[in-house]
Amino acid sequence: MVAKEEVELKEHISLGGVVATIGSILIALGIAWLIGLNWNVIPSALKILILVIITAGAYTAGVLFRIKDYDKIGGSLLVLGALSYTLSIFLIAQIFNLSTSLQLNAFLLLLSWGGILFAAYIFDSSPSLIVALVEFLIWISLQYFSFVELFRGDFSVGILVIIYLIVAVGLYGLTQLHKSMNHEFSGIYRYWTAFYILALTYVLSFQILLPALWPEGFVLSAEVLIFLIIISVVAIVLAIIGIYRAVSKNKLSGKEVLSFVILVLVYILLITLASFVSGESVFSGSLSMGLWFMWLFDNFLFILVILAVIGYGTRYKSAKIVNLAIIFFALDIVTRYIGFVMDFGGQIGFAVMSILGGIILIAGGWGIEKWRRHLVEKTNKKAQQNYAVY
Amino acid sequence: MRFIKMEQKSKNKEYIKLVIILLVLFGILGVFLLYVSYPLLGTKTVVLATFPVDPFDLIRGQYITIGYEIGRIPLIDSAEVGDTVYVTLEEDVNGTSRYKSASLNKPSKDDVFIKGEIKSVSSESMRIEYGIEQYFFERGAKFPTRGMEVKVKLSNFGGARIVELLQDGEPIEIEYENKSLTS
Numbered sequence: 380m381v382a383k384e385e386v387e388l389k390e391h392i393s394l395g396g397v398v399a400t401i402g403s404i405l406i407a408l409g410i411a412w413l414i415g416l417n418w419n420v421i422p423s424a425l426k427i428l429i430l431v432i433i434t435a436g437a438y439t440a441g442v443l444f445r446i447k448d449y450d451k452i453g454g455s456l457l458v459l460g461a462l463s464y465t466l467s468i469f470l471i472a473q474i475f476n477l478s479t480s481l482q483l484n485a486f487l488l489l490l491s492w493g494g495i496l497f498a499a500y501i502f503d504s505s506p507s508l509i510v511a512l513v514e515f516l517i518w519i520s521l522q523y524f525s526f527v528e529l530f531r532g533d534f535s536v537g538i539l540v541i542i543y544l545i546v547a548v549g550l551y552g553l554t555q556l557h558k559s560m561n562h563e564f565s566g567i568y569r570y571w572t573a574f575y576i577l578a579l580t581y582v583l584s585f586q587i588l589l590p591a592l593w594p595e596g597f598v599l600s601a602e603v604l605i606f607l608i609i610i611s612v613v614a615i616v617l618a619i620i621g622i623y624r625a626v627s628k629n630k631l632s633g634k635e636v637l638s639f640v641i642l643v644l645v646y647i648l649l650i651t652l653a654s655f656v657s658g659e660s661v662f663s664g665s666l667s668m669g670l671w672f673m674w675l676f677d678n679f680l681f682i683l684v685i686l687a688v689i690g691y692g693t694r695y696k697s698a699k700i701v702n703l704a705i706i707f708f709a710l711d712i713v714t715r716y717i718g719f720v721m722d723f724g725g726q727i728g729f730a731v732m733s734i735l736g737g738i739i740l741i742a743g744g745w746g747i748e749k750w751r752r753h754l755v756e757k758t759n760k761k762a763q764q765n766y767a768v769y
Numbered sequence: 770m771r772f773i774k775m776e777q778k779s780k781n782k783e784y785i786k787l788v789i790i791l792l793v794l795f796g797i798l799g800v801f802l803l804y805v806s807y808p809l810l811g812t813k814t815v816v817l818a819t820f821p822v823d824p825f826d827l828i829r830g831q832y833i834t835i836g837y838e839i840g841r842i843p844l845i846d847s848a849e850v851g852d853t854v855y856v857t858l859e860e861d862v863n864g865t866s867r868y869k870s871a872s873l874n875k876p877s878k879d880d881v882f883i884k885g886e887i888k889s890v891s892s893e894s895m896r897i898e899y900g901i902e903q904y905f906f907e908r909g910a911k912f913p914t915r916g917m918e919v920k921v922k923l924s925n926f927g928g929a930r931i932v933e934l935l936q937d938g939e940p941i942e943i944e945y946e947n948k949s950l951t952s
Contacts, residue, residue: 476901479832
């Protein structure tokens with residue numbers, strides 16, 4: 380009975396946290412909208428003051444709620460503080476009519492996620508860390524686009540994929556580092572490692588993107604190369620330190636490290652091999668054998684990675700990681716379905732493929748949901764049994 | 770009792786953390802604010818001729834992109850895309866500052882100059898951006914753009930910030946459509 384009440388209480392608190400987080404995001408959205416509208420009647424100094432008060436107020440209220448043991452609601456208010464801080468930076472840029480160049484936007488995001496990350500560590504706030512990581516993802520992508528624009532370099536999907544791979548290696552290092560310290564952020568870093576790995580594999584599964592990985596005549600500019608070297612060094616150092624510390628504290632098996640290293644090497648190989656199909660057109664009607672095999676292999680790998688991530692989520696009792704893998708699996712099915720419709724063009728072909736595909740999707744959807752429920756149940760059972768995960 | 774009230778010591782720790790975070794975040798905001806407002810503290814003010822267009826940025830809101838007369842100037846020796854260039858200005862009889870010369874080296878403090886970055890180079894000219902190409906306003910704004918000029922403040926290092934938009938030497942008054950709650 381007591382156990383049931385505790386579960387209900389926990390669920391109630393968790394739901395309250397979710398609702399409060401949605402509320403925080405809505406408030407931030409409302410403020411963002413007002414900024415978009417420029418509120419011409421309010422003097423600039425007052426606009427900044429309002430944002431500063433909202434940011435300080437949200438952080439203060441967040442801390443007060445946490446002191447009163449309303450951790451989830453306190454966390455949501457810290458998220459509001461983080462989002463208000465981001466908006467303050469963008470508002471100041473707008474008030475001073477700063478350039479809308481990609482580099483300036485990237486710089487604003489850098490200021491933003493840096494501050495939020497610091498706050499996340501000071502407050503041990505997981506929701507704030509998630510905000511910082513979302514902004515980091517946007518920043519790192521925008522920074523690459525900005526370098527391409529600034530230095531008139533060639534854009535390559537391959538470089539973007541390499542950047543995501545480097546970030547995944549760094550996040551894996553952070554996961555291990557935090558795990559070795561029993562820090563609660565290890566779960567979040569683990570989730571984001573899985574996200575980056577799945578996202579880059581998803582990008583590689585597109586027939587149309589493989590020849591675009593390395594466009595014909597692509598030249599890597601010195602500036603982008605320096606950027607890649609800097610983030611690689613940071614990621615590798617984090618990975619080495621994290622893995623070393625986790626292994627030395629018996630919290631990471633050599634087998635897992637080896638699997639991760641092999642996976643990274645496979646990606647490097649795949650990204651490199653894509654240069655052999657550089658510039659091929661997938662619309663010309665006939666695909667080269669090389670591109671066909673590479674596409675098939677990448678899709679096969681995508682399924683393997685999805686299964687591996689599901690296994691990883693199960694091992695670490697993370698229903699969120701399992702759900703993430705299932706979402707990518709569903710995304711894969713939908714994407715391939717659209718791809719098949721395009722390949723078997725024509726109205727009759729489209730009609731037949733729609734009917735057949737629809738039946739497969741309904742059956743697949745039922746199967747996926749059943750599979751998902753089974754896996755989540757299995758994961759939760761292991762969590763309840765205090766299953767040894769290391 | 771499931772929840773145990775936080776001890777006074779822990780509470781104080783939380784307040785200290787709050788103070789640290791507010792100091793750091795507002796410190797970043799303050800330094801950023803000083804950096805972006807620094808040119809406005811300068812004593813040199815110039816009026817620049819323009820050719821505006823009108824886009825919308827999803828992240829940053831509504832603005833006009835302003836093309837300046839000094840946005841395209843004659844090519845100088847050894848200039849390359851990405852270089853910082855200093856454009857010395859000279860006032861005409863109407864009080865509008867126009868291109869006088871350009872250099873990759875910073876001119877003397879007595880000169881009126883603006884700092885820009887070379888964006889593209891052709892056989893005889895180069896396109897420069899000065900970081901003042903956007904002017905933000907609210908949706909539904911109405912204002913004339915023909916013959917528009919821009920009043921700009923310059924720092925001693927050539928950094929520039931927009932002060933106001935001008936037409937025939939007078940500040941442009943931006944009119945806004947009346948807004949209702951459903952607009």
